[in-house]
Amino acid sequence: MARWEPGARERLVVAAVDLFTEQGYDDTTVAEIAARAGVTRSTFFRHFTDKREVLVAGQETLSRLLAEGIAQAPEGVGPLDAVAAGLARAADEMGPLNRELGPRLKAAVAASSELQERDALKSVGLAAAMRTALIERGIEDPSAHLAAEIGLLAFKRGYAAWCGQDRRDDDGLAPHMLAALDELRTAATLLR
Amino acid sequence: MARWEPGARERLVVAAVDLFTEQGYDDTTVAEIAARAGVTRSTFFRHFTDKREVLVAGQETLSRLLAEGIAQAPEGVGPLDAVAAGLARAADEMGPLNRELGPRLKAAVAASSELQERDALKSVGLAAAMRTALIERGIEDPSAHLAAEIGLLAFKRGYAAWCGQDRRDDDGLAPHMLAALDELRTAATLLR
Known part of the structure; x- marks a missing residue:
């Protein structure tokens, strides 16, 4: 994670944790995480291989x-x-x-x-x-x-x-x- | 596992380990494991929820x-x-x-x-x-x-x-x- 900066990667982690908490891990999609973070799906996939990897960022x-x-x-x-x-x-x-x-x-x-x-x-x-x-x-x-x-x-x-x-x-x-x-x-x- | 008896459960474990070793985990199906063990797919599912669970039997x-x-x-x-x-x-x-x-x-x-x-x-x-x-x-x-x-x-x-x-x-x-x-x-x- 290096120093925690408010970049796309960090926003994706926050968005994912929020969505997992709100609606559960199974019911959360990559598209929803990307949308919440204000980035595209392809930006998501530049940082993580799947939604599970977000949690071990x-x-x-x-x-x-x-x-x-x-x-x-x-x-x-x-x-x-x-x-x-x-x-x-x-x-x-x-x-x-x-x-x-x-x-x-x-x-x-x-x-x-x-x-x-x-x-x-x-x-x-x-x-x-x-x-x-x-x-x-x-x-x-x-x-x-x-x-x-x-x-x-x-x-x-x-x-x-x-x-x-x-x-x-x-x-x-x-x-x-x-x-x-x-x-x-x-x-x-x-x-x- | 209790005492290790040559029952269906044990045969399924042996068959799964053999197949995972021979052809890899990803390429092995539940149907193949059941067939190798000489049991039906439904017998497999009476013992394990999926092929992954076999390995933590x-x-x-x-x-x-x-x-x-x-x-x-x-x-x-x-x-x-x-x-x-x-x-x-x-x-x-x-x-x-x-x-x-x-x-x-x-x-x-x-x-x-x-x-x-x-x-x-x-x-x-x-x-x-x-x-x-x-x-x-x-x-x-x-x-x-x-x-x-x-x-x-x-x-x-x-x-x-x-x-x-x-x-x-x-x-x-x-x-x-x-x-x-x-x-x-x-x-x-x-x-x-």
């Missing part, structure tokens, strides 16, 4: 940011500190619109098994990107595998907290993700 | 077994010991046919994005079943969430090892899953 960018952050973490830090750098890098690119869309997107996913499947595969992709980046730092499996899954959990829990009820206007996503990661780090050491 | 049974094992673990044991009980319970129900189908099923999933999505959602379902069972034991999030994800990793890694190259005819799945869990448990305490 940004997966590739997110994967790249997570991997970049992990790659650029200081040498010698442990896997979870590298993951923290990845989460911070990704979080810094997500702004108010992401926060506003989060709960509506979640509702649309919850109401459609097709979207749940696509959403699950998105999670698999994000974890895989982190795992690969960790392995490239010389961290071996199963530590890399485990740290990537903990990173994914921190991503989800931090994002949910950011989008949740206690939101203040001025707080960014990164502190929520890093707090979630710290909580999981503590939990990991206490597991028996 | 047993998800509900697996979820139930994992949850039962966790619920029946001795009182007072930690979350990962409860998860170990769940894995052992599920593994005990998986036999030679599961082991033989594993690699072919994996190849079929790898070749189809549609199957990857469904497979990813299956994983989400298994982890959710473990997390719920842990919460019912009084274990709170994020420990329950984390232990369930570690359990899912152990399930996948143990299953892959069992289906892998070093297989001996006489070893069961449970030791592989429990070894994978122990490895992850050690990795979790060493993460920084």
